[in-house]
Amino acid sequence: MTTQPETATLPRTAMIGVGSMGGAILAGLRSPDVRIALPITVTTNSAASAAEFDGASDVVAYAAETDPAANQTAVRDAELVMLAVKPWMIAGVAKEIAAEIAPGTIVVSVAAGVSCEQIEAELPGAQVVRAMPNTPSHLGRGVTGVAGGTSASAEAVETVRQLFETVGDVIVVREDQINDVAAVSGSGPAYLFLYVEEMTAAALRRGFTPEQARVLVNGTVSGSAELLVQSGEEPAQLRRNVTSPKGTTEQAVLVLQDANWGELFDRALAANVRRSEELQRGE
Numbered sequence: 001m002t003t004q005p006e007t008a009t010l011p012r013t014a015m016i017g018v019g020s021m022g023g024a025i026l027a028g029l030r031s032p033d034v035r036i037a038l039p040i041t042v043t044t045n046s047a048a049s050a051a052e053f054d055g056a057s058d059v060v061a062y063a064a065e066t067d068p069a070a071n072q073t074a075v076r077d078a079e080l081v082m083l084a085v086k087p088w089m090i091a092g093v094a095k096e097i098a099a100e101i102a103p104g105t106i107v108v109s110v111a112a113g114v115s116c117e118q119i120e121a122e123l124p125g126a127q128v129v130r131a132m133p134n135t136p137s138h139l140g141r142g143v144t145g146v147a148g149g150t151s152a153s154a155e156a157v158e159t160v161r162q163l164f165e166t167v168g169d170v171i172v173v174r175e176d177q178i179n180d181v182a183a184v185s186g187s188g189p190a191y192l193f194l195y196v197e198e199m200t201a202a203a204l205r206r207g208f209t210p211e212q213a214r215v216l217v218n219g220t221v222s223g224s225a226e227l228l229v230q231s232g233e234e235p236a237q238l239r240r241n242v243t244s245p246k247g248t249t250e251q252a253v254l255v256l257q258d259a260n261w262g263e264l265f266d267r268a269l270a271a272n273v274r275r276s277e278e279l280q281r282g283e
């Protein structure tokens, strides 16, 4: 996590939706190290989800299912509004809050496949920015791509960059790159978890108990990720360090490389981007 400079107090923020992704960002924003105007107002659909914030001094939660004005109430007087509901709900929520959005308010959407232009059409006067984060944001270890729409000033993009820096690394990109950010890092944790699932299943088939397989596989993934970060070495070098000539790893790596991972990853990322494009067309 990046420590913010003394001057960077984040503006009064409202979050519409605090599920897997919004909840991860909120967890980061609630860290004691983060300087943000309080309270953070949030909305959920269910009263049960909102009740998880009962007693919190830094977050006020409203539930849309029991309070039809929840979203309007939450965004009132907010300088930054984050939309973190499902893509097909973004336009409806934007329409719902439009009357409460003062000119110049920064509206940041984390939704896949919803363009700034589509949101700007519902919220004239707002400064619309897209962000594509990922769930390790929960631990302050996220990666986020940020892109401003034509309505957003450089200062607005900078504010959003600072907000996401509180939960990990940020790159500022063009909006036409956001689908690719989603394909690489937004969805990226799922690919890694799929690897963990498959490797665990393979370890079980080789006779380990579930607990043994968990220790072996989870420890290997987390230890290797930390080694990648801390050593500063290229991944190819770290792989070579494990792969003794004429040794055992070499044989497994040959089998894996035979499956043509380059082509497989190209196809997977292309499918991801295609789905973002379908979402943008409302499909």
Ligand SMILES: NC(=O)C1=CN([C@@H]2O[C@H](COP(=O)(O)OP(=O)(O)OC[C@H]3O[C@@H](n4cnc5c(N)ncnc54)[C@H](OP(=O)(O)O)[C@@H]3O)[C@@H](O)[C@H]2O)C=CC1
Pocket (backbone or CB within 6 Å): 016, 017, 018, 019, 020, 021, 022, 023, 043, 044, 045, 046, 047, 049, 050, 064, 071, 084, 085, 086, 087, 089, 110, 111, 112, 132, 133, 134, 135, 186, 187
């Ligand atoms: N999950 C991920 O890894 C990533 C997701 N995204 C994007 O984030 C967005 C949210 O996805 P995700 O977090 O996975 O979805 P979730 O289903 O986990 O969360 C959705 C949230 O929206 C709330 N909600 C539903 N309806 C309303 C409403 N009418 N008013 C206010 N809040 C409502 C839900 O409340 P309740 O809990 O009561 O149902 C919940 O808090 C999507 O647009 C997705 O594209 C982007 C990058 C990564």
Ligand SMILES: O=C(O)[C@@H]1CCC=N1
Pocket (backbone or CB within 6 Å): 112, 182, 186, 187
């Ligand atoms: O699967 C999805 O649509 C979202 C966007 C990126 C990660 N999760």
